[in-house]
Amino acid sequence: MKVGITGINGTDNPGPGFAIARSLKEADPTCEIIGLSYDINDPGNYMDFIIDKSSTLPYPSKGAQIYFDKLYEIKKQFGLDYIIPNLDAELPLYIKYQQELKDKGIDSFLPSKETFELRDKERLLKVAQKLGIKYPKSACVANEAALQETIQKDFEFPLVIKGRYYKAYVVRTMADALRRYYEIVAEWGTPIIVQEFVTGDEFNVVGIGDGHGKSLGMVGIKKLTTTSIGKIVNGVTIKNEPMINTASQIVEQFKWRGPFELECIVNQNDVYLIEINPRFPAWTWFATAVGVNLPERLIKYLQGERVEYKLDYPTGKLFVRYTYELVTDIEKYSQLAMQKEI
Amino acid sequence: MSNFSHLAVNDNGFLFDPTSGQSFTLNTMAQEVMSAMKEGKDVDQIARELSHSYEVSYESAYEDVLEFGTKLKLYGLSL
Amino acid sequence: MKKKKYERPVIQKIENNYYVKHGVSARGYQKKRESIDNVKIADIVKKFGSPVFVFSEKAIREKFKKAQAAFKSRYPNFQFGWSYKTNYLKGICSIFHQEGAIAEVVSDFEYDKARALGIKGENIIYNGPYKSMESLTLAASENAKIHIDNFDEINDLEKVASKLDKKIPVTIRINMNTGIYPQWSRFGFNLESGQAINAVKRIIAGQKLLLNGLHTHIGTFILDPKAYGVAASKMLGFMDEIENEFGLDIEYIDLGGGFASLSHLKGVYQPPEIAVPSIEEYADEITRPFINNKKRPRLILETGRHLIDEAGYLISTIVGQKLLCDGRRSYIVDAGVNFLYTATWYTYNLELEKDTDGITEPSLINGPLCMNIDVINESIMLPRLERGDRIVFSPVGAYNVTQWMQFIRYRPKIALIGINGEMELLREKEKLADVESCERLPQRLKFSDES
Structure with missing residues (x-):
């Protein structure tokens, strides 16, 4: 059984890939894991004790055809029965093309587009209402003026400044709110969500x-x-x-x-x-x-x-949780850079 | 003329500089030009040799070798 | 002795993000295009030169038929207007008119263009924030569908009505909050603040105009079809409200345009095939409130970009290259932002005519202008390309051949690949006489190098 796993990135924000690889290996030591990354520096590329083969993928933003052609090539050369994608940015691609992947012999278990x-975050309010639970008071803003006006009119400090998909900061002053607003906008764009801080x-x-x-x-x-x-x-x-x-x-x-x-x-x-x-x-x-x-x-x-x-x-x-180090040879790094796989 | 005499390129065209920790990739032609430079040949001589053995004019090869030298300089690989 | 095949020497440092993220081999990651509708790029360039815009008649007609079917199958009382500003080449407009679209124009110039093409006034929607008195008079006398943008225009049209001694049928443009950022509030009358209802009251009080249509246009490159559902519901609600209150009879609701094309808007992470909704998704959201409404007025859409963008290509040629001081390679091509105005907002598909392999380098594509901003792609990994290599940019069918500028160069030919693969000219390359035809040189400034 051969399983492809993405999200084998590390640094301050660890990817879920290692946890999944480790879980599968513990269940069945003969299971082979293919680590799929977007960066030759990702630690998973070198963790050969839980990841049997490493390969880099083109970014999902390059388009579906180029992206999946690479997966099919991996399947042809190494084998690939299942794939567990773990990064938000790639999920829309996998969700849209899951049937095609399945037809080509790569099965996955993913949410529907709707779920x-x-x-x-703009839809979570409706989810909370349907579940009969609460959702912190929230507002979407798309510019600095709206941010200040919304905060002054409807919110109290401390409050939370959030990106639509990523990043959330608790802020205690308007200056802080503005700083975080621009930080998130620079990386993820508008709208930004202003949210009540609930304890x-x-x-x-x-x-x-x-x-x-x-x-x-x-x-x-x-x-x-x-x-x-x-x-x-x-x-x-x-x-x-x-x-x-x-x-x-x-x-x-x-x-x-x-x-x-x-x-x-x-x-x-x-x-x-x-x-x-x-x-x-x-x-x-x-x-x-x-x-x-x-x-x-x-x-x-x-x-x-x-x-x-x-x-x-x-x-x-x-x-x-603790960190762990390993030492390997720069040759592996070179091979990944040149041939896109080890 | 170069400070890369101690560097070796592996079969993949990968070059690791142990003094700076930098890594490079070279295609076969770049490897050939680099060896010629290591032997102390100048641009004119390398361009002549390339145009003799390859489907390339002397002028075009000269330009490429010159640019290759500029790139090495940018990377801090030549004196 | 047979000489060996040559490849330019390339050394690349594995340091920057590109390499670490993408690896260094070009294999598999570069898109290729040898032909458009089975006509070879080389043959197109041989016939028309480079650069050249190329439109596919097949792509235009297929896209239009698909969009038309998506709406008509759900809601038969439907009409497309061709948005002239998106592409007002006569050949392109004619294809859309042949397919059944009426004309949607936003200026006196565009109005003249539609009339010159043989479109009757009654089949022209006349939009836009500025319409001259002359053009309003002409449009009203020819029974065009006039969409009012502001209160001054109501006054102007009432004067026209007095002059022509007739009651002029009009539509008002409305803006509203549909949850879209930014909200386009500078066109038309605002719904939520009561401005729209005031405009209706004003028109009724004046007794010279007859309100029979409602129009809105919520934004551009809208990736969330639900926003159109909101717009449709609000417009229908407003229609019901004013019909009940004032006894009006609204014949049509025009929901404008703004559907996305398969172009990659900068700042949108997902590739277009994921980010951009299908025409069926737009149609579902838009027609649902219409189907559920008691009165079902005609639905008009004038979505230009969605219908034309992907049918347009620009073929260009590398005319020079250089190594920049930061190690990146700059390729100079024969078409820049002078022809690809929308490069500011979109990252086009870049396809090479020939097969490529080897080490990729961080590169940028520059146009031929003497301006630093003339960049078509500021960051792309490319294998080493040669002078004379062709690059095909797409989709470029929307707005480029209307917003392009005649800055220091003659604008190139525009070609059409016909349904049967025929290569036809839609626009000649400009000549000095074309550009100077509007210029006048005072006698006293005449200069001769002879003396």
Whole structure:
């Protein structure tokens, strides 16, 4: 069995690829992992203990034909039965062409276009309403004047400045708000979302929906410490009823298909929806380590296995993330640069 | 004329400079021009040799070798 | 002795983002184009020279038929207007008129053009923020569909009505919030603030004009079809409101244009085939509120870019190249932003006529102007190209051959590849006499080098 995995990037914002590769290898050591990256510096390219082959891909922005031709070439030369894409920027491409990929023998398990678009922060309000939970008061702004006017009229500090898809900052002054506004606009463009800052415990759930309203498993955690950009450093498994209910509702009501990560803030019985990511998060291996191997379940589901999974994992398990180094030869780097694969 | 006499290009056309940590890629013709430079040949001589063995005019080869030298200079690879 | 094949020597440092992200080999990543509608690029250049704009008649007709079918199958009371400003070459307009589009013009010049092409006044929609008294008088006397932009224009048209001694049927343009950024609020009367209803009241009070249509145009290159659904619902709601209140009879609602083409807008990450909705998606959103409305007025659309952009190509030739001091390679081609005005906002497909391989270099494509801004592509990885190599840019069918400028060079030929592959000329290359035909030289300034 050969599985292609993207998101094997590292640095401050770790990609989910390693967690998935590790989970699949633990389930079946004979499974071969093809690491797919957009950058020859990505650590996954050199982690030959969980990634068997590395190949670089053209950017999705280059267009579908060039992109998928490369995947078909990999399939022809090395073999490729399944693909698990993990980056937001590439998902629209995979979602649109999943049937074509399947016809060519590369199967995947992805959300529909409609559910993928629910992650759009402009649509989350409607999602929250449908789920009967809260959504922090939000407004879209597209220029500096509108930002200032909106904040003065409708918001109080502290508040959150967010990009449409990426980045979120808590700001306490107008000057801070403007600085973050321009920072996000420069990278991701307008509109920018101004959002009420809600307090409470931030909970996360990783899970998979089967597309028919059932879950292939989920694990809930609380992040204990995070990096400055909100990435988990330490975390603990929990079972919080409002949180689990919300995740189950997402799977059931939206007939969610594929992996997801739910971020919510729970204050007493109030649940605020913060984000839904239509893919595995970087901490997916945490779930594997407590007995819920979601990448394995995803592949088995694609292979036709149908199992009723109960919500079953131990609470109070602690997750500790650390960095790890390896040394290899510059030849590998050169080979990846020249031949686009090792 | 060059400070790249200590550099070796591998089979892939990959060149790693252990003094600066920089990496380069060269096509076969660039490798050939580089060896000629290492031997101390000047632009005129290299261009003559290229136009003798390859489908290229002396003028065109001269221009290319000259530009190759400029590129090396840009990369800090020649004195 | 047989000489060996030569390849220019290339050394490239693996340092910049391009290499780290894309690798260094050209193989597989470069798009190629040898022909347009099976007519070889080489044959086109042989016949028309370089640079040359090329339009595909087949592509135009197929696109139009597909769009027409998408709307008519959902909502039969539908009409396309051809947006002249997008491309007002006679040959191009004629194809759209043959396919059944009426004309949509935005200036007296465009109005004259449509009339000269044989379009009757009643089949011309006359839009735009400035219409001269003369052109309003002409348009009103020829029963054109006049779309009012502002209160001054209501006054002007009432004067025309008195002069012609007839009640003039008119449409008002409305702007509204559809959730699109930026909101186009400078054209027409604003809906939410009550300006639109005031315009209706003003027209009724004047008793000289007869309001029988509503028009809006929410923006350009709109990637979210739902915005059109919002616009359609709001327009229908407004129609119902004013019909009930004032006993008007609205014959048509014109939802303007703004559909995206398969062009890559700078700043949009996803490739066009992902980011750009299909015509069916637009049609679904737009027609749904019409189908569900009790009264179903005629629906008019005048979406220019979507219909013509992909049918247009520009073939250009590399005329020079140089190594820049930052190590990038600059290719100078014979067509620049003087002909590709929209290069400011869009990154075109760049296709090479020949096969390429070898090491790629960070390159940029510059036009032939003596201006630093003459850049068609500021950052692209290309294998080493040669002088004389052809580059095909696309899609360039929308706006370029109307917004282009005659700056220091003659504008090139425009060709049409006909349905049967015939190569026909749509516009000659400019000559000195063409450019100077409007100039007048006072006698006293006449100069001769002879004396």
